[in-house]
Amino acid sequence: MTDQTTRAKTFAALHQKGNPVILYNIWDAGSAKAVQDAGAKALATGSAPVAMAQGFGDGQNIPMDYVLDNARRIIGAVDLPVTLDFEGAYATDAAGISDNVQRALETGVIGFNFEDQIIGTKDLFDIETQATRVAAMRAGCDAAGIPAFVNARTDIFLKAQPDTHDDAMLNDAIARAKAYSDAGASGFFAPGLKDEAMIGRLCEATDLPVNIIALPGTPDTATLAKLGVARISYGPVPYRKMVAWLQEQAAAALG
Template sequence: MKDKREIFARLHQPGNPLLLYNAWDAGSARAVADAGAPAIATGSHSLAGAQGYPDGEAIPLATLLESVRRIVAVVDVPVSVDFEGGFAVDPARLAEHATYLSETGAIGCNFEDRKVGGEGLHGLEEQAKRVAAVASAGLFVNARTDLFLSLLVAGRDPNDRSLLSDALERAAAYGEAGAGSFFAPGLSDPELIADLCAASPLPVNIMVYAKIADWRALAQCGVARLSWGPGPWRLAMATLKEQAEALYRS
C-alpha cells in the first residue's frame, strides 16, 4: 500500500494535473480504471447515493468501508476516498476511523473542514489537529476547505478574493499537519485559482463542474489535481432515469 500511496502522491503535478473522474461503487470504479485512469477517487454524494443515502455522513461508516473494500478489490490502481469529516469530531476517534479506512486498502482520502451536520467550519488550530489525526493512519490526505464552496451553496459568488489569505493560511496549517494536497471546491475564476496555486504550499485540487468545464484551462492555472465530484454519478442517474421514462411512459 505504501508504494501505491507514493505513486499517487507523485501524480500531483502542477500544470499536469491528476484527473479523477469520480466513481461510486466497484462497477463504476472498474469502468473508470479500464478507461485508463491512473487512480480512482470516490465522491461522498455519489457513493452514498448509490447506496440509497443522502450526503453528509448519513451512510453508516461500516457501509462506506465495505463499499471501499469492494472498490479496492476490483482495481489495481491507487484508491482515494471522500471521507467527509471522518465520521467523528475529536482527533482520537478520527485516528481510529482513519485506521479503519486504511485497512480497506485505500491509500488516501478527502477530509473537509466544514462541521458536518453543523454550522460553519472548524477553527484553524482544531482542524489542523484533526488533519494530523487522519494523516497518522498513513493516508494521503487531500485537505479540503469549504471557505469557497459554502458561498456557492448559499447562492453567492464563491470567487471571493478576500478569502484567499484565509485559504492559504489553512493550506499551510494543513500541510504542516501532514496533508498531501489542498482541495478548494467551489472556485471557478481562473485568475483566483492561479493565484491560489502559485502561493499554496500544497498541490491544489479543484473540482470541475458545469461553470468550469474546460479542465485544460485549469491545468494552465497550475492545478495539480482535478476531480469531478458528484457529476459523473448525476449524469449516469439522469441517463438511467431518462431511458426508463422513455420505456414506461411511452
Template sequence: MPMPPDAFRALHRPGRPLILYNIWDAGSAVAVARAGAVALATGSAAVAGALGYPDGEAVPLDLLLTVVERIRAASDLPLSVDFEAGYATSPDGVAANALRLASLGVAGINLEDGIPPERGIRSAADHAMRIAAIRKRTGLFINARTDLFLQNPAPDHAALLPEALQRAARYAEAGADGFFAPGLTDPGLIGALCRDCPLPVNIMASPAAPSIADLAGLQVARISFGPFPWRAAMAALEAAAAEQVRPGA
C-alpha cells in the same frame, strides 16, 4: 498491491493534473478503470445517493467501509476515499477511522473542514489537529479540503482567498499532502491559489469551472468531478428507462 504512498503523491503534478472521475461503487470503478484512469476516487454525495442516503456522513461508517472493500476487490488502481469530516468528533477518533481505511489498502482520503451537512466550518486549528492525528498513525495521502468556497457565494470568494491560503499553510504544517478547494471556479482566483499554496491544489470540475486544459494551465495538480458523474449516470439511466416504460410519450 496498493500503490506506495510516495508513488500516489507523485501523480499530483501542477500543470499536469491527476484526473479523478469520481466513482460510487465497484461497478463504476470498473467502468472508469476501463476508460484508462490511473487512479480512482469516490465522491461522498455519489456514494450516499447510490445507497439511498443524503450526503453529510449519513452513510454508516461500516457501510462505507464495505463499499470501499468492494471497490478494492474490483480494481487494484490506487483509491482515494472521500472521508468527509472523518466520522468522529475527536482527532483521535478521526485517526482511528482513517486507520481502518488504510488497512483496506486505500491510497488517500479527502478530509473536509466543513461540518457535515454544511453546518459551518471548523477552525483551522481544529482541522489541523485532525490532520496531524491521521498523519501520526497512517501514511495516507491527506487531501485537506476547505469548504470556504463551497459554503459561500461566488462574489465573496476573492475576499476568502487569504483565509484559504492561511488554512492551506496550517494544514500543510500538520501533515496534509494536498489542498482541495471545491466551489472555487474563478480562473484568476484559482491561479492565485495555485501560485501561493504550499500544497498541490485540487479543483473540482463543474459546469461553472474552467476546462480541464485551462485548469492545467493554471497549475492545478488534481482535478476531480465530485457528484457530477453520478448525476450524469442517473440522468442517462432515467432517460433510457423512460424510452422503454413510456414509449411514444
C-alpha cells in the same frame, strides 16, 4: 515495501502542478471498473455518489461501515490506487479520527479527502482546530505505516455563491492551506472555486498540490493546468449524469 505503500507513492507522484491527475469520481465496484477501463491512472470515490447510490443523503448519513465495505469491494475489483472521500472521518476528536483512519486503511485505500466543515451545519472548524484534526489523520496514517495522501479540503468557496468569492475568502483559504500543510496534509482541495485569477493565486501561494472540482462553470482542464492545478476531480457530476441518463431511458421504455 507493501503493495499498498507502493500504490500510495504512485498516487502521490501523479500530483504535478501544471500536469493534473484526472479523477473521474466513482461510487461502487462497477463504476470503478468502468473508469479504470476508460484509461484512468487512479480512482477516487465521492461521498455524495457513494451515499446516494445506497439511498442515503450526503454528509455522513451513510454509516461508516457501509463506506468501508464499499471501499473494500472497489479495491478488490480494480488494480489502480483508490482514494476515499472520508468527509469528516466520522469523528470530531483526534483519537476518533486516528482510529477511523486506521480502520479505513485496512480496506486498502491509499488516500483521503478530509473536509473542514462541521458535519450537519453550515459552519467550518476554525483553522487551529482543523489543523489539529489533519494532524490526527496524519498520525493515523503513520500508525498504520501507510504514507497515505491526505487531501485537506476547505468548504469556504463551496458554501458561497461564486459571484461572492472575494480576496478575504481567498486569504482565508491560503491561511488554511499553510496550516493544513504544516499539520501533515499532502494536498489542498478547494471545491467550488471557479475564478481563474483566484485559482492561479491559490496555486502560487501554496506548495501543496491544489485540487479543483470540475463543476459547471469551472475552467477547462487545459486552463486549470496552466494555472498550476495538480488534481482535477468530478465529485457528484458523473453519478448525476448517469442517473439522468437512466431516468431518460427508463421513461422511454415505460412509455
